[in-house]
Amino acid sequence: MQAEQMEQPIESTVYPKKKVKVNHPNKRSKMNRFKSELKRGKHYYILMAPYMIIFALFTVVPVIVSLFLSFFSFNMLELPQFVGWGNYSRLFLSDDVFMIALKNTLVFAVITGPLSYLACFLFAWIINELSPKIRAFMTVIFYAPSIAGNVFFIWLIIFSGDAYGYLNGFLMRTGIILEPIQWLRDEQYVLGVVILVQLWLSLGTSFLAFIAGLQTIDHSLVEAGAVDGIKNRWQELWYITLPSMKPQLLFGAVLQITQSFAVADISIALAGFPSVNYAAHTVVTHLMDYGTIRFEMGYASAIATVLFGLMLGTNMLIQKLLRKVGT
Amino acid sequence: MALIKKRLNRSLPVSLMLFLFLALFGAFMALPLVYAVNNAFKPLDELFIFPPRFFVRNPTLDNFFDLAAVMGDSWVPLSRYFFNTIVITLFGTVGHIILASMAAYPLAKYKFPGSSAIFRVVVLSLMFSPHVTAIPNYMVMSRLGWIDTHLSLIVPAMAFPLGLFLMKQFMEQLPDAMLEAAKIDGASEYRIFWKIVMPNVKPAWLTLLILQFPVLWGTNGGDFVYSEELKTLNYALQQIILGGIARAGVGAAVALILMVVPITLFIISQSNVIQTMSSSGMKD
Numbered sequence: 001m002q003a004e005q006m007e008q009p010i011e012s013t014v015y016p017k018k019k020v021k022v023n024h025p026n027k028r029s030k031m032n033r034f035k036s037e038l039k040r041g042k043h044y045y046i047l048m049a050p051y052m053i054i055f056a057l058f059t060v061v062p063v064i065v066s067l068f069l070s071f072f073s074f075n076m077l078e079l080p081q082f083v084g085w086g087n088y089s090r091l092f093l094s095d096d097v098f099m100i101a102l103k104n105t106l107v108f109a110v111i112t113g114p115l116s117y118l119a120c121f122l123f124a125w126i127i128n129e130l131s132p133k134i135r136a137f138m139t140v141i142f143y144a145p146s147i148a149g150n151v152f153f154i155w156l157i158i159f160s161g162d163a164y165g166y167l168n169g170f171l172m173r174t175g176i177i178l179e180p181i182q183w184l185r186d187e188q189y190v191l192g193v194v195i196l197v198q199l200w201l202s203l204g205t206s207f208l209a210f211i212a213g214l215q216t217i218d219h220s221l222v223e224a225g226a227v228d229g230i231k232n233r234w235q236e237l238w239y240i241t242l243p244s245m246k247p248q249l250l251f252g253a254v255l256q257i258t259q260s261f262a263v264a265d266i267s268i269a270l271a272g273f274p275s276v277n278y279a280a281h282t283v284v285t286h287l288m289d290y291g292t293i294r295f296e297m298g299y300a301s302a303i304a305t306v307l308f309g310l311m312l313g314t315n316m317l318i319q320k321l322l323r324k325v326g327t
Numbered sequence: 328m329a330l331i332k333k334r335l336n337r338s339l340p341v342s343l344m345l346f347l348f349l350a351l352f353g354a355f356m357a358l359p360l361v362y363a364v365n366n367a368f369k370p371l372d373e374l375f376i377f378p379p380r381f382f383v384r385n386p387t388l389d390n391f392f393d394l395a396a397v398m399g400d401s402w403v404p405l406s407r408y409f410f411n412t413i414v415i416t417l418f419g420t421v422g423h424i425i426l427a428s429m430a431a432y433p434l435a436k437y438k439f440p441g442s443s444a445i446f447r448v449v450v451l452s453l454m455f456s457p458h459v460t461a462i463p464n465y466m467v468m469s470r471l472g473w474i475d476t477h478l479s480l481i482v483p484a485m486a487f488p489l490g491l492f493l494m495k496q497f498m499e500q501l502p503d504a505m506l507e508a509a510k511i512d513g514a515s516e517y518r519i520f521w522k523i524v525m526p527n528v529k530p531a532w533l534t535l536l537i538l539q540f541p542v543l544w545g546t547n548g549g550d551f552v553y554s555e556e557l558k559t560l561n562y563a564l565q566q567i568i569l570g571g572i573a574r575a576g577v578g579a580a581v582a583l584i585l586m587v588v589p590i591t592l593f594i595i596s597q598s599n600v601i602q603t604m605s606s607s608g609m610k611d
Contacts, residue, residue: 156568213607
């Protein structure tokens, strides 16, 4: 006891903060500690400030404003009027087009989400077996469409509705069809075409993350696995590769899910806006319709909020599921 | 098989089947791009031949000369669209790399009040697309007076969350000892950031570049730019395509230019990008 007291003056001159923390865990000292930590972190806040101000201004604030506005009727000219749940009830109960958009968005998400995720992993996995030079080449081939700008207009020519369209030309020459098919104007096909092109474009950042993840797998794990009785590549994939790549798999899932819910540009470019009988209408194009054409900002905010909830909810759910895999 | 790495647990027939599968889909991925390249070099008569032909027979540079001619005598010269695209891409990308690195360094290396909450918000923002915020963004832009300026495209691009996320994950791998040594030598945090951290995360710069560049390079001006003389190259391309068959050759030439630049950048920076991506994972 006495020895402690004698030590204290020395300690407090060297580490004044520590002494306060250990001996007086009351509110005041917590405040002081917080203040001194804030002071110590001053440089860090200054470094982060430019990014965070922009991030707050264009991401955080808009999300909050959007949530708030979704309970108002607002046309940018008059003052907002509170309508409670009015926008939402209109959205779900009386907006038939929204129901089509929601259905299409879910179809896109359910098909392109998992398919593109699987494709990213599968192709990365096969590419990883190749020698470095061919691997680099194949990576470019698969990644290029996602960064090639809006080159997907090429697909417009391929699926062009007249006989000059490549697909029609090919099918007519081989005798499968006799008359050109209106790929992008026929409700039967247009959703499928948009899904196909979306998949073509979807081997993006997560694909690269998977390639990188595969390259960093510890080779001694594979050797140890072989000793433990792993005989073929499928077992290696399941017991070694997938568990070691979990962080990348989680990261890739987030990107692919978000992307699969946000289909809009491709739908507009290929199927037009609005598309025939809203066959390729999505929640995002519906949002554009009300936000940028009809200027019903409150209603559009309600659509944005539903989209936000869909994306965030699905992401959270999938994260939870993926974290469980292999534990 | 010199092409294939010798590894454990591999049987040749399965390998061959998988590679065949890869080659098939590789062709599916590459064909539209190969076609875009071919189209740019097709003379007019080959562009409209029936039945349509995939490969060019008599390659010519006519489309590029036409493009140069169109550049000269359209209402807003095409060179203006080029200039706009380059300005937006340059400032948006460089600004993003610098700001994201500045924000990533404290988040990666220090714990201070609010650090984990801030990072959690950034990760959360990866989980929804910018479409969600489009409408309030318009209001923010008009408050700032940025409607119909390039700022409306450049500034939001600087705070792209994916870049901060990747940069932070990559910076976490920098050895602490290096930073502490500099601190003992009396360097300030800013000096450490600029002189030690930044040069050591070059691969991550290239990664942020490769993710941000195509987005801005391919922008059509968004919802906030109306003036014709402020529009971008991709917008011009869309107009040319809408202009119909008379400009098909020029359209193909512009499309080639739009697509070649980001792909070339990726080819150059690929190994650095992969290196950064290996630290991209989401831990708890």
